[in-house]
Every structure is written in structure tokens, then in C-alpha cells.
Amino acid sequence: MSDLDEDLFVSPEVVRRAVKLGDGKERDFHFRRYSGAVYSAHLAAAASRNPDVRETAIPHLVAASLCDEDGDPVLTVASACRLKPVVLAAFYGVVRDLNEPRSEDVEKKT
Numbered sequence: 001m002s003d004l005d006e007d008l009f010v011s012p013e014v015v016r017r018a019v020k021l022g023d024g025k026e027r028d029f030h031f032r033r034y035s036g037a038v039y040s041a042h043l044a045a046a047a048s049r050n051p052d053v054r055e056t057a058i059p060h061l062v063a064a065s066l067c068d069e070d071g072d073p074v075l076t077v078a079s080a081c082r083l084k085p086v087v088l089a090a091f092y093g094v095v096r097d098l099n100e101p102r103s104e105d106v107e108k109k110t
Contacts, residue, residue, distance in 0.1 A: 010033050010035050011033060012032065012071060013032065013033070014030050014031070014032050014069060014070070014071045015031050015032070015098060016028055016029070016030050016069070017029060017031055017094050017098075019091065020090060021090055022084060022086035022087060022090075029066060029091070029094075030067050030068055030069050031065045031066060031067065031094055031095065031098055032067050033065070033098055033099050034061060034064040034065050034095075034099060035064075038061065038064040039099075041060060042057050042058075042060050042061050043057075045057040045060055056077055056081060058088065059077055059080035059083070060080070061092065062075065062080045062083075062088060062091045062092055063075040063076055063077045063079070063080040065091075065095040065098065065099070066091060066095075
């Protein structure tokens with residue numbers, strides 16, 4: 001058991017968000033926050049000298065976050081790599097918002 005506060009760990013909570021896709025329609029999807037390990041893998045992929053690895057950096061985060069209503073993954077990294085660019089960008093925007101606190105949220109806590 002850890003002596004660290006629970007709020008230092010990733011919540012298992014599943015969040016439903018409306019995502020505006022390339023066709024202009026909003027659709028509901030489920031997301032969960034990703035772990036520090038997933039973020040580390042993203043950073044390693046983004047910094048890779050291999051362009052085939054580098055191009056998986058954002059799809060890796062999307063695949064780790066997009067889920068069904070029970071929190072089970074709905075995409076593999078390979079399938080996330082096949083998404084249309086506009087769809088990947090829309091999902092990534094939600095993933096980024098969900099995992100990175102807005103600057104005003106950080107300021108409120110300080």
C-alpha cells in the first residue's frame with residue numbers, strides 16, 4: 001500500500017465527450033486518462049530517430065485513452081494509425097484536454 005495521496009494516481013473514471021469529426025457532426029465517445037507509463041512511451045516515440053516509430057506517438061495516446069463505457073480499449077495503436085487525420089486530430093484534442101490541466105485550473109490550485 002502506498003502512503004501517497006490517491007489524487008496523485010490516474011483515476012479509472014471514464015468520461016463521455018462529444019467530438020466534432022470531419023463530417024461536421026458531433027458524436028459521443030468515451031475516454032479515460034492515460035498513465036505516466038503511457039506518457040513516457042509517447043515521449044520516447046516522439047523523440048525516436050525512426051520515423052516509423054515517431055509517427056505513432058499521437059496515435060499511441062489516442063489508443064490508450066479512447067475506450068468503451070466500461071473503460072476497455074476500443075483501438076490498438078495500429079488501428080489508431082489508420083484513422084483519418086481530421087479524426088485523429090479531433091480525438092487527440094479531447095485526449096490532451098482530459099490529461100493536461102488548463103492553466104487557469106493550475107492557477108486556482110496554487
